[in-house]
Amino acid sequence: MTDIETLIIGAGAVGLATARALALSGREVMVLERHSLIGSETSARNSEVIHAGIYYPTGSVKARLCVDGKHQLYEFCVDNGVGHERIGKLIVAAHDAQLDELRKIKQKAAENGVRDLVFVDRDELREREPALNCSGALWSPSTGIIDSHAFMLALQGGLEASGGQVVLNTNVTSIEAELSGGYRVHIETEDGETYTLTCRELIVSAGHGAPGLMQAFPEAMPPKAYLAKGNYFKLQGKAPFSTLIYPVPEPGGLGVHLTLDLQHQARFGPDVEWVEEFDYVVDPARGDRFYGAIRSYWPDLPDGSLVPDYSGIRPKIAGPGEPAADFRIEGPQSHGLHGLVALYGVESPGLTASLAIAEEVKVRLN
Incomplete structure (x- = not known):
């Protein structure tokens, strides 16, 4: 017993x-x-x-x-009154050389059963998100945010x-x-x-x-367990975007992306910082490298507008370079x-x- x-x-x-x-x-x-x-x-x-x-x-x-979980999660949120928004996201090519990467991403998504991605050209993006600077993007309508x-x-x-x-x-x-x-x-x-x-x-x-x-x-x-810290920085002031913005992925991660919470307050991150122990303090100096990455798709990001927000630590089972x-x-x-x-x-x-x-x-x- x-x-x-x-x-x-x-x-x-x-x-x-x-x-x-x-x-x-x-x-x-x-x-x-x-x-x-x-x-x-x-x-x-x-x-x-x-x-x-x-x-x-x-x-x-x-x-x-x-x-599978995405569909279940949206249904659960509706049935249980959990705050969420099917806000969508744009995966953006900062320059023409990255447009081929968008095609590869769309193919990969289709192989995974995600067949709703749509190409958006520069002219349409200019109308939808005037502050966004890029050569083209993929629109993912089934991406969302949740409480x-x-x-x-x-x-x-x-x-x-x-x-x-x-x-x-x-x-x-x-x-x-x-x-x-x-x-x-x-x-x-x-x-x-x-x-x-x-x-x-x-x-x-x-x-x-x-x-x-x-x-x-x-x-x-x-x-073996590894700790990969991800730092987030909050934007002071209102973001000029109505959706999530992700750059074309980089080796080792998805790049510095913009997400919105349910109040549409913008945050950027996470980066990747390999650590040996738990420490959730965000070093303000890490924000310096965020500016250049963000300005590749939002060139008008004001100086000094990013402030430390919070961090998380991913429970990795593959180490740096793996x-x-x-x-x-x-x-x-x-x-x-x-x-x-x-x-x-x-x-x-x-x-x-x-x-x-x-x-x-x-x-x-x-």
């Missing part, structure tokens, strides 16, 4: 979506979260963009779950309505398999008390912490551990894909 049927470590968007899906399937579910708030790491420190699924390698888990915290609260509400619960201020220090089946989870509370919980099923959705926790199971071959890693969602079919699913490297588009990831976990658990 175990204390709980299904334990989930981590109350980010993916952990909560998974908990809700499993509770709706009839399981007794508890989510353990080490912070005092749900979704206070990766899930709360991002661009809050609903991604279309354009850039990811064809056939990858990221591509498939992003496209990520409201989304996670709705997930928590759905979980609790199905009998599940979230326990905050509870740090999982280690996990181990029970000889009789199931798992033993060692936890420490905020006041330093230590406890042990047993469960029949265990979902390790701990973001940055997942590889470390899974070291308890060498047969699972957990990956190809971007796919999501790793590994169940008994991968590692042979019955009732255990571990998730690694769930960075962007994890928020967009979260509902689809939850269904994937359910499939791999059964």
Whole structure:
């Protein structure tokens, strides 16, 4: 007999979506979260963009779950009153030499099942976005923005309505398999008390912490963890754009792009800063390099108009100079551990894909 049927470590968007899906399937579910708030790491420190699924390698888990998750997410937002806007985005070629890259991006998107991209020429762009300077663009109408915290609260509400619960201020220090089946989870509370919980099923959705926790199971071959900080800068004043603006991707990232929140306040970022420890302070000096990148498509960006906003740290499982890693969602079919699913490297588009990831976990658990 175990204390709980299904334990989930981590109350980010993916952990909560998974908990809700499993509770709706009839399981007794508890989510353990080490912070005092749900979704206070990766899930709360991002661009809050609903991604279309354009850039990811064809056939990858990221591509498939992003496209599936996007449709599920829009439907969820409507059904649950979560703030969102299907605002769209322009992927812009700063000069004629990049126009061929737009064609390649459109082809890649189509291979991923995203077939709504439309070429927009310079003249039409001049009418739609007069402040934008570019040779042409791709219009992505299914890209959107979302209130990520409201989304996670709705997930928590759905979980609790199905009998599940979230326990905050509870740090999982280690996990181990029970000889009789199931798992033993060692936890420490905020006041330093230590406890042990047993469960029949265990979902390790701990973001940055997942590889470390899974070291308890060498047969699972957990990956090495890396920390990639992304800094955002806020625009002082109103942005002259009505949609999201992304440059043609650069090697290693999507370039410095402009996103809007639901109040249409503009922010730029994120960049990539490899770090060794958690530090969310944004160095104002990093903003200096943003100006040149942004002026490639918005030449009238005023001097001194960017101020530090916030940062996030991506839970990477590929290091500097290595190809971007796919999501790793590994169940008994991968590692042979019955009732255990571990998730690694769930960075962007994890928020967009979260509902689809939850269904994937359910499939791999059964």
